[in-house]
Amino acid sequence: MSRASGTKPCAAGDRDFEYKVRKRKSSSTDEYVCTQLNAKVGDCFNNPRHVNAHLDRLRKVPCGTGAYEVDTRLAADDIKVCDESAKKFRDTEEVRFVVPPVSYCLHKIGA
Secondary structure, eight states: OEEEEESSOOOGGGGGGEEEEOOSSTTSOOEEEEEEOOOOTTOEESOGGGOTTOGGGOOBOOSSTTOEEEEEEESSOOTTTTHHHHHHOSSEEEEEETTTTEEEEEEETTO
């Protein structure tokens, strides 16, 4: 996982992966933390269906039955990132980011 923080919200397409750190003083500006998956093909993770609003819960795990393996990584925000993988695997999940643009397709091992 990589993280960037600042006083502006994350890019519109990345808000599922944002969390807000509220400052205690009313005059303080809230801070936004934008998380992003930092993976390579062959890395395995727990269930990416739990990603929305909870990317911080997505964890790298040993590859094996039930884990999700990254089979595609593109340096673009591509809605079709899983099109080819869906032809080979029964259970695929996409994880996409706008800033910086990157898309992943993961397939469930043993599915």
